[in-house]
Amino acid sequence: xxxxxxxxxxFTAGAALYALGAMPASASVxxxxxxTQNMSCTSGVCTPTAKKAVLNVADLTTMLAxxxxxxxTNVTAQDVEIDAALSWGSAHKLILDSYHSIAFNRPVKASNxxxxxxxxxxGADGGNYRFFGKGAVxxxxxxxxxIINSAQFTLVNGIRQIEKLAHTTQGAQYVxxxxxxxxxxxxxxxxxxxxxxFEGLGNAISNLxxxxxxxxxxxxxxxxxxxTIRDLNILNADIAGTxxxxxxxxxAGVVLQGSILYCxxxxxxxxxxxxxxxxGLAGANEGAIIGAHSDASVSLASNGASLGGLxxxxxxxxxxxxxxxxxxxxxxxxxxxxxxxxxxxxVGFNRGGTISNSYSAGQVSGxxxxxxxxxxxxxYGSGASIYSxxxxxxISGGSGALVGGLIGRDDVQAxxxxxxxxxxxxxxxxxxxxxGNVPNDPGITGLSDAQLKSGLPSGxxxxxxxxxxxxNNGYPYLIDNPPPK
Numbered sequence: 001x002x003x004x005x006x007x008x009x010x011f012t013a014g015a016a017l018y019a020l021g022a023m024p025a026s027a028s029v030x031x032x033x034x035x036t037q038n039m040s041c042t043s044g045v046c047t048p049t050a051k052k053a054v055l056n057v058a059d060l061t062t063m064l065a066x067x068x069x070x071x072x073t074n075v076t077a078q079d080v081e082i083d084a085a086l087s088w089g090s091a092h093k094l095i096l097d098s099y100h101s102i103a104f105n106r107p108v109k110a111s112n113x114x115x116x117x118x119x120x121x122x123g124a125d126g127g128n129y130r131f132f133g134k135g136a137v138x139x140x141x142x143x144x145x146x147i148i149n150s151a152q153f154t155l156v157n158g159i160r161q162i163e164k165l166a167h168t169t170q171g172a173q174y175v176x177x178x179x180x181x182x183x184x185x186x187x188x189x190x191x192x193x194x195x196x197x198f199e200g201l202g203n204a205i206s207n208l209x210x211x212x213x214x215x216x217x218x219x220x221x222x223x224x225x226x227x228t229i230r231d232l233n234i235l236n237a238d239i240a241g242t243x244x245x246x247x248x249x250x251x252a253g254v255v256l257q258g259s260i261l262y263c264x265x266x267x268x269x270x271x272x273x274x275x276x277x278x279x280g281l282a283g284a285n286e287g288a289i290i291g292a293h294s295d296a297s298v299s300l301a302s303n304g305a306s307l308g309g310l311x312x313x314x315x316x317x318x319x320x321x322x323x324x325x326x327x328x329x330x331x332x333x334x335x336x337x338x339x340x341x342x343x344x345x346x347v348g349f350n351r352g353g354t355i356s357n358s359y360s361a362g363q364v365s366g367x368x369x370x371x372x373x374x375x376x377x378x379x380y381g382s383g384a385s386i387y388s389x390x391x392x393x394x395i396s397g398g399s400g401a402l403v404g405g406l407i408g409r410d411d412v413q414a415x416x417x418x419x420x421x422x423x424x425x426x427x428x429x430x431x432x433x434x435x436g437n438v439p440n441d442p443g444i445t446g447l448s449d450a451q452l453k454s455g456l457p458s459g460x461x462x463x464x465x466x467x468x469x470x471x472n473n474g475y476p477y478l479i480d481n482p483p484p485k
Contacts, residue, residue, distance in 0.1 A: 027051040028079035045070045048077035057084040064088040070095040088114050100127045104135030115145030131202030131231050139178040159183045166194040183208040193222040200232025208237045215243040218253025225252045230261035237267030244273040247283030255287040262291040272301040277312030284313040291481045292329045302338030306348030309335045309362050316352035325354040328481050332361045339367035342377030345393050352381035357464050358389045368398040371408030374421045378409045385415035392422040402436030406444045410435040416443030418459025424449040
């Protein structure tokens with residue numbers, strides 16, 4: 001086990017605000033350009049009369065011009081899918097009241113004070129709302145009302161507004177990003193996470209540059225996440241921490257019993273101090289990261305602690321009081337480390353945490369005396385588990401490094417199941433070298449590139465994973481976290 005960084009503090013926060021269920025699959029109300037059918041609209045309330053129903057987007061816009069409008073699903077058609085761009089210029093409110101889930105596949109924009117209320121899971125277990133593809137919600141007026149599952153959100157449209165609220169809300173406020181913002185020129189550094197929840201609404205913060213040379217600093221958009229961040233995209237980031245013990249990530253330096261849900265990062269993440277950690281999304285995770293992905297390149301100089309394409313350190317001190325986990329997530333950026341570092345395509349050091357239904361595809365390279373794995377550099381501690389996951393990136397290391405197709409060093413030798421690496425693309429062609437230190441480590445299997453593309457591997461749930469020759473280069477992909485088209 002590598003030496004630990006100095007900055008972690010045990011912090012207990014409330015459970016995640018939102019349910020994490022699967023998205024619409026069949027019976028639903030589709031808001032689209034198709035003619036309205038199987039819908040009953042009376043007194044501003046539209047409900048489905050059959051399992052497959054359509055509400056024409058122009059009809060909905062007309063109703064919003066004349067008053068508040070509710071789209072309410074029921075046990076017949078349980079979900080709502082926004083499949084056409086929707087905008088309205090009145091001050092009226094759109095209420096999406098779903099029996100189960102809501103999928104935003106196209107942009108929704110409220111101008112001139114128009115509001116939005118989102119309610120999910122009225123009558124079914126596992127309801128949620130998600131943003132896919134071009135889906136996002138935007139507001140032209142910051143005084144507009146946004147209510148999500150009974151929580152009232154404050155709207156912001158600039159990095160300075162986020163900064164001001166972060167310093168003044170004392171962790172009690174719900175904040176949402178009203179539009180895409182360009183953070184070019186912002187130079188004040190990492191923000192404290194002063195919110196109960198920060199909702200990105202499928203929008204992006206682009207060109208964020210944060211550099212810190214402070215020791216034991218948490219470096220990222222936010223420092224220590226103790227609530228929920230979700231549906232936020234960080235584009236073309238340049239995040240760097242050069243101090244000793246720094247934790248560096250695109251979204252946060254460290255997640256402390258909070259949650260990061262359905263977020264993404266592109267750009268460059270780097271650390272250059274001893275005992276530092278770096279990850280595309282977060283330097284360290286002591287909470288839950290679900291449905292996330294990173295395409296950022298991530299690097300860590302020699303004598304750092306851990307380096308991962310998504311998270312540097314997935315950490316649990318007390319499994320009875322926490323749920324340190326990474327699920328339904330992936331990383332595709334290059335991961336490059338110096339000497340004496342734990343390096344993984346997804347996670348550098350999985351200490352007692354869980355990695356499930358996840359994959360890594362970026363090149364992974366390190367130096368001397370490293371632990372280097374396609375998915376995780378090191379797997380250590382009671383409760384550490386990896387299942388239904390895989391790695392395809394090219395892997396290389398220097399003299400004395402422990403290099404494995406999936407894990408560099410497995411100190412547990414239990415808790416791994418249905419996990420794979422690509423024998424061809426990884427450069428690790430020995431089928432016994434799933435872990436660098438344990439020949440034929442149980443639960444790890446090497447597959448040829450053709451095998452990995454020919455069908456879902458054994459143990460992969462068809463409700464979670466899909467495969468298509470024209471998606472994700474033919475490799476398995478996550479249904480609720482598909483790669484960008």
